Amino acid sequence: MPKRVDRAARREEILAAAMRVFARKGFAASRIDDVAAEAGIAKGSVYLYFDSRDALLRAAFESYAALSADVLAGLGPGPALDRLATLVRRVVAMLAAHPDHARVLVDLWASGPPLDMAAVYRDHRAVIEDLLRQAAGEGALRAGIGPEHAVVVVAAIEGCLLQWLVDPALPLAELAGPVIDVCVEGIRA
Amino acid sequence: MPKRVDRAARREEILAAAMRVFARKGFAASRIDDVAAEAGIAKGSVYLYFDSRDALLRAAFESYAALSADVLAGLGPGPALDRLATLVRRVVAMLAAHPDHARVLVDLWASGPPLDMAAVYRDHRAVIEDLLRQAAGEGALRAGIGPEHAVVVVAAIEGCLLQWLVDPALPLAELAGPVIDVCVEGIRA
Amino acid sequence: MPKRVDRAARREEILAAAMRVFARKGFAASRIDDVAAEAGIAKGSVYLYFDSRDALLRAAFESYAALSADVLAGLGPGPALDRLATLVRRVVAMLAAHPDHARVLVDLWASGPPLDMAAVYRDHRAVIEDLLRQAAGEGALRAGIGPEHAVVVVAAIEGCLLQWLVDPALPLAELAGPVIDVCVEGIRA
Amino acid sequence: MPKRVDRAARREEILAAAMRVFARKGFAASRIDDVAAEAGIAKGSVYLYFDSRDALLRAAFESYAALSADVLAGLGPGPALDRLATLVRRVVAMLAAHPDHARVLVDLWASGPPLDMAAVYRDHRAVIEDLLRQAAGEGALRAGIGPEHAVVVVAAIEGCLLQWLVDPALPLAELAGPVIDVCVEGIRA
DNA sequence: CATGAATGAGCTTTCATTCAT
DNA sequence: TATGAATGAAAGCTCATTCAT
Numbered sequence: 098m099p100k101r102v103d104r105a106a107r108r109e110e111i112l113a114a115a116m117r118v119f120a121r122k123g124f125a126a127s128r129i130d131d132v133a134a135e136a137g138i139a140k141g142s143v144y145l146y147f148d149s150r151d152a153l154l155r156a157a158f159e160s161y162a163a164l165s166a167d168v169l170a171g172l173g174p175g176p177a178l179d180r181l182a183t184l185v186r187r188v189v190a191m192l193a194a195h196p197d198h199a200r201v202l203v204d205l206w207a208s209g210p211p212l213d214m215a216a217v218y219r220d221h222r223a224v225i226e227d228l229l230r231q232a233a234g235e236g237a238l239r240a241g242i243g244p245e246h247a248v249v250v251v252a253a254i255e256g257c258l259l260q261w262l263v264d265p266a267l268p269l270a271e272l273a274g275p276v277i278d279v280c281v282e283g284i285r286a
Numbered sequence: 287m288p289k290r291v292d293r294a295a296r297r298e299e300i301l302a303a304a305m306r307v308f309a310r311k312g313f314a315a316s317r318i319d320d321v322a323a324e325a326g327i328a329k330g331s332v333y334l335y336f337d338s339r340d341a342l343l344r345a346a347f348e349s350y351a352a353l354s355a356d357v358l359a360g361l362g363p364g365p366a367l368d369r370l371a372t373l374v375r376r377v378v379a380m381l382a383a384h385p386d387h388a389r390v391l392v393d394l395w396a397s398g399p400p401l402d403m404a405a406v407y408r409d410h411r412a413v414i415e416d417l418l419r420q421a422a423g424e425g426a427l428r429a430g431i432g433p434e435h436a437v438v439v440v441a442a443i444e445g446c447l448l449q450w451l452v453d454p455a456l457p458l459a460e461l462a463g464p465v466i467d468v469c470v471e472g473i474r475a
Numbered sequence: 476m477p478k479r480v481d482r483a484a485r486r487e488e489i490l491a492a493a494m495r496v497f498a499r500k501g502f503a504a505s506r507i508d509d510v511a512a513e514a515g516i517a518k519g520s521v522y523l524y525f526d527s528r529d530a531l532l533r534a535a536f537e538s539y540a541a542l543s544a545d546v547l548a549g550l551g552p553g554p555a556l557d558r559l560a561t562l563v564r565r566v567v568a569m570l571a572a573h574p575d576h577a578r579v580l581v582d583l584w585a586s587g588p589p590l591d592m593a594a595v596y597r598d599h600r601a602v603i604e605d606l607l608r609q610a611a612g613e614g615a616l617r618a619g620i621g622p623e624h625a626v627v628v629v630a631a632i633e634g635c636l637l638q639w640l641v642d643p644a645l646p647l648a649e650l651a652g653p654v655i656d657v658c659v660e661g662i663r664a
Numbered sequence: 665m666p667k668r669v670d671r672a673a674r675r676e677e678i679l680a681a682a683m684r685v686f687a688r689k690g691f692a693a694s695r696i697d698d699v700a701a702e703a704g705i706a707k708g709s710v711y712l713y714f715d716s717r718d719a720l721l722r723a724a725f726e727s728y729a730a731l732s733a734d735v736l737a738g739l740g741p742g743p744a745l746d747r748l749a750t751l752v753r754r755v756v757a758m759l760a761a762h763p764d765h766a767r768v769l770v771d772l773w774a775s776g777p778p779l780d781m782a783a784v785y786r787d788h789r790a791v792i793e794d795l796l797r798q799a800a801g802e803g804a805l806r807a808g809i810g811p812e813h814a815v816v817v818v819a820a821i822e823g824c825l826l827q828w829l830v831d832p833a834l835p836l837a838e839l840a841g842p843v844i845d846v847c848v849e850g851i852r853a
Numbered sequence: 854c855a856t857g858a859a860t861g862a863g864c865t866t867t868c869a870t871t872c873a874t
Numbered sequence: 875t876a877t878g879a880a881t882g883a884a885a886g887c888t889c890a891t892t893c894a895t
Contacts, residue, residue, distance in 0.1 A: 123396060125314050129869060139877045141871080150869060206452060207312055207396040215453035222449075241467055248449060248461060249468045255448050256441025260411075263395060264404035272437060278430055279438045283472020296858095318886065328860045333887065501774060503692050507890060517856045519892080528890060584830060585690055585774040593831035600827075619845055626827060626839060627820050627846045634819025637826060638789075641773060642782035650815060656808055657816045661850020674879095696865065706881045708867080717865065 108146045111136045112160060113197075115153045120200035124154055124208070158205050158212045161198050164191060165217055169224045177232035181225065181250070182281045188254050189273040199269075203262050218255075222247045232284075242284040250280045297335045300325045301349065302386075304342045309389035313343055313397070346390050347401045353380060353387060354406055358413045366421035370414065370439070371470045377443055378462040388458075392451050407444075411436045421473075431473040439469045486524045489514045490538065491575075493531045498578035502532055502586070536583050536590045539576050542569060543595055547602045555610035559603065559628070560659045566632050567651040577647075581640050596633075600625045607662075620662040628658045675713045678703045679727065680764075682720045687767035691721055691775070724768050725779045731758060731765060732784055736791045744799035748792065748817070749848045755821050756840040766836075770829050785822075789814045796851075809851040817847045 114136035118127045129150055133140040147153050168191045172180040192199045205214055225247035232238050253276045261269040303325035307316045318339055322329045336342050357380045361369040381388045394403055414436035421427050442465045450458040492514035496505045507528055511518040525531050546569045550558040570577045583592055603625035610616050631654045639647040681703035685694045696717055700707040714720050735758045739747040759766045772781055792814035799805050820843045828836035 123398060125396070128867090140869095141878060142876055144870070145875070203392075203396045206448065207314065207392045209312060215455075218449050218452060239472075241471070246464050246468055248446060248456070249442050249464045252445025252449060252461075252465070253438050253442045253469075254445065256443065256445030257437060259395065259444050259448060260407050260437060260441060263407060266404075267437070272441075275435050275438045276441070279435055279472055280442075280468055282430070283428075283468055317884090329886090330861060330888080331859055334858070339886065501776060503774070506888090518890095519857060520855055522891070523854070581770075581774045584826065585692070585770045587690060593833075596827050596830060617850075619849070624842050624846055626824060626834070627842045630820045630823025630827060630839075630843070631816050631847075632819070632823065633826050634821065634823030635815060637773065637822050638785050638815060638819060641785060644782075645815070650819075653813050653816045654819070657813055657847055657850055658820075660808070661806075661846055695863090707865095708882060709880055711866070712879065 104146075108156075111138070111143060111146050112153065112156050116157050116160070116197040116201055119154070119157065119204060120197040124201070124204035154201075154204065154208060155212065157198075157201050158208075158214070161202065161205065162217055164195060164198060166220065167191075169221065172228075176237060177228045177235055178237050178281055178285060181228045181232070182277045184225070184228070185250070185254060185276050185281065186273045189257070189270065189276070192258055193270040199258060200262060202258070218251060221251050225250050229284075237286055239284050239286050246284065253280045293335070297345075300327070300332060300335050301342065301345050305346050305349070305386040305390055308343070308346065308393060309386040313390070313393035343390075343393065343397060344401065346387075347394050347397075347403070350387050350391065350394065351406055353384060355409065356380075358410065361417075365426060366417045366424055367426050367470055367474060370417045370421070371466045373414070373417070374439070374443060374466050374470065375462045378446070378459065378465070381447055382459040388447060389451060391447070407440060410440050414439050418473075426475055428473055428475050435473065442469045482524075489516070489521060489524050490531065490534050494535050494538070494575040494579055497532070497535065497582060498575040502579070502582035532579075532582065532586060533590065535576075535579050536586075536592070539580065539583065540595050542573060542576060544598065545569075547599065550606075554615060555606045555613055556615050556659055556663060559606045559610070560655045562603070562606070563628070563632060563655050563659065564651045567635070567648065567654070570636055571648040577636060578640060580636070596629060599629050603628050610662075615664055617662055617664050624662065631658045671713070675723075678705070678710060678713050679720065679723050683724050683727070683764040683768055686721070686724065686771060687764040691768070691771035721768075721771065721775060722779065724765075725772050725775075725781070728765050728769065728772065729784055731762060733787065734758075736788065739795075743804060744795045744802055745804050745848055745852060748795045748799070749844045751792070751795070752817070752821060752843050752848065753840045756824070756837065756843070759825055760837040766825060767829060769825070785818060788818050792817050799851075804853055806851055806853050813851065820847045 111132065115127070115132045118131045118135050122131070129143055130140055132153065133143050136143070143153075147156065165188075168187050169184070172183055174180075175183075205212055226244040229238065229242070229244045229247055233243060257267075257269065257272040257276060261267045261272075300321070304316075304321045307320045307324050311320070318332055319329055321342065322332050325332070332342075336345065357376050358373070361372055364372075394401055415433040418427065418431070418433045418436055422432060446456075446458065446461040446465060450456045450461075489510065493505075493510045496509045496513050500509070507521055508518055510531065511521050514521070521531075525534065543566075546565050547562070550561055553561075583590055604622040607616065607620070607622045607625055611621060635645075635647065635650040635654060639645045639650075678699070682694075682699045685698045685702050689698070696710055697707055699720065700710050703710070710720075714723065735754050736751070739750055741747075742750075772779055793811040796805065796809070796811045796814055800810060824834075824836065824839040824843060828834045828839075
């Protein structure tokens with residue numbers, strides 16, 4: 098079944114090209130022509146792998162969602178707050194390591210349904226809520242802090258990403274430390 | 287004596303209509319026709335007040351930037367960290383009170399230059415850095431926390447906004463509390 | 476009846492303004508706004524004196540046709556070929572003296588019916604045919620030359636005008652001499 | 665191996681269609697739709713071969729300039745005035761043979777920069793000046809006639825064309841004779 | 854009469870999508 | 875599969891014309 102492999106691989110190539118283009122000029126300003134050129138194929142060929150221009154954004158979303166799910170999984174053992182710190186470091190590292198994915202996020206945010214960005218952040222919060230619950234069980238949380246503060250941790254991470262997207266001069270990779278200082282150390286008992 | 291209302295007022299009306307439309311369908315999907323219909327005028331009349339479709343987004347940006355600058359000014363007296371808490375509450379309240387402005391933000395983020403969103407967040411951080419510096423001077427800050435953590439406070443606020451934009455089920459107005467719990471109480475000495 | 480006079484005078488003012496604008500940017504690129512601004516009145520006021528944009532061009536045509544008819548009339552006494560030379564000089568002088576009218580000609584040529592430029596040149600030729608017929612009667616014409624060569628005399632004049640319109644560096648006013656050298660002296664017996 | 669016809673041929677087809685339309689209704693009144701319909705293609709397809717509506721006029725200009733240059737080249741041997749007569753005949757024949765090109769001229773005249781009609785007539789005059797200089801060297805020119813009368817020869821030709829454009833009843837093809845009678849025979853020693 | 858804000862038909866241009874080769 | 879010419883719906887913008895003041 099080399100066909101299948103080739104087809105999937107080609108699809109990935111085109112998606113990667115599309116994400117480079119989207120990252121560079123934004124989805125709104127990206128033409129199918131640009132994507133085809135970046136992928137080194139003919140315009141019409143894009144449609145052999147994707148149904149429409151929007152399907153490319155959809156695929157970009159799925160690609161990001163997968164990346165995001167990966168990074169949330171398998172945090173290993175240890176005290177919950179240590180694992181939370183690790184989580185923050187991993188998410189930030191992931192974003193810094195995949196700048197094209199990161200830059201496309203702003204278009205995913207703007208794109209609304211049917212893309213379910215809400216689910217991504219819901220999952221994100223769920224994982225952190227879990228860690229906070231465990232931390233609470235471990236007696237590691239300061240009074241007044243609980244699972245309901247997961248939203249703030251997610252916010253701190255995504256807010257840093259946002260500031261970096263809007264102002265690339267900001268050193269995104271170095272922001273994991275400050276986020277942990279505030280959002281992990283600051284909630285410790 | 288102008289014909290009906292003065293130019294500036296009419297301009298504001300149209301801008302408000304535009305922002306309602308942008309908030310509803312996103313800038314990318316918003317047509318000049320939609321804006322005109324929402325404003326109850328003819329398509330061509332929009333161009334009597336705005337040079338182009340992009341000029342509407344530019345004006346929306348300026349409107350938001352003004353709102354944002356307002357909310358950052360005049361925090362009154364008191365301990366720096368108390369003022370920081372007030373700032374957080376005011377920013378969140380402002381966003382919740384102007385949902386159209388808030389919803390347009392996602393398009394402003396996506397729109398890149400010449401819109402200078404970077405400046406907005408730079409200003410935002412500058413104000414908070416100042417507060418943190420003052421808090422440090424008051425001996426109110428926990429060890430390891432300093433002005434360089436301003437980015438995290440901004441992030442926490444904007445990150446909550448972002449999660450709300452993506453998932454309106456989230457109670458944005460109620461998030462000021464959790465943000466303060468973590469980002470203000472969590473950095474106290 | 477001062478009303479009538481004023482009205483007609485105002486109409487002339489606007490027409491003159493229009494012809495300046497047309498001369499400067501061409502009819503196709505001339506907006507009613509431009510004409511109004513040049514005349515120092517409001518856009519809507521133009522319509523109090525002219526039915527439409529095309530009516531302005533029509534009026535310009537009539538103005539030119541009148542000028543043209545004037546210049547063809549009353550050549551005075553003397554040998555026919557001398558009067559032909561005078562005619563050439565007067566037409567060229569008229570064109571050089573009314574550069575706005577001259578420059579608008581190119582738009583009149585391009586504008587086709589209902590503007591009857593054909594009639595203008597028909598009249599022009601008729602006058603010259605007459606002169607040539609008289610010259611023939613006087614035995615002043617070289618063999619082989621007759622009224623049917625009127626078209627060439629008109630052509631020489633209008634062709635010089637054309638070359639000047641297309642290339643203002645050409646000294647239109649000085650071209651009467653060469654035209655006479657060829658088209659008058661060249662047909663003398 | 666291109667799909668149907670090669671790009672250049674297709675471009676020519678469209679240009680020819682455009683020139684038919686321009687000749688029929690004038691450039692100002694010609695819509696891209698008209699051109700597409702005349703060419704039997706879709707409106708958008710015009711833009712695969714021409715950047716803009718103006719580019720069509722530009723191409724028409726270039727097409728005419730090429731035609732004009734052709735007709736001025738290679739006059740063969742013989743006395744200079746004989747060659748001048750040939751030139752006149754050839755230019756008139758060319759115009760009569762390409763009525764679409766001829767009719768578009770009026771729009772080219774009206775269109776101003778960046779179209780360089782001045783250069784076309786400058787070239788035209790240069791060729792004739794050369795012939796007149798040669799004729800002078802041959803002693804074939806009447807006293808008082810010299811290269812500076814080239815402008816009148818060009819004028820006679822273009823002026824006939826102009827009168828025909830404005831009044832198609834005029835038999836353009838038959839006007840070479842009268843022009844030669846006056847502008848060639850009339851300047852002979 | 855004079856104004857200029859408002860109108861909306863009409864035009865150019867773009868570009869996602871299709872399909873014959 | 876791959877191509878890229880062709881399509882045509884759509885949308886931004888212009889501007890002649892109207893008309894309430």
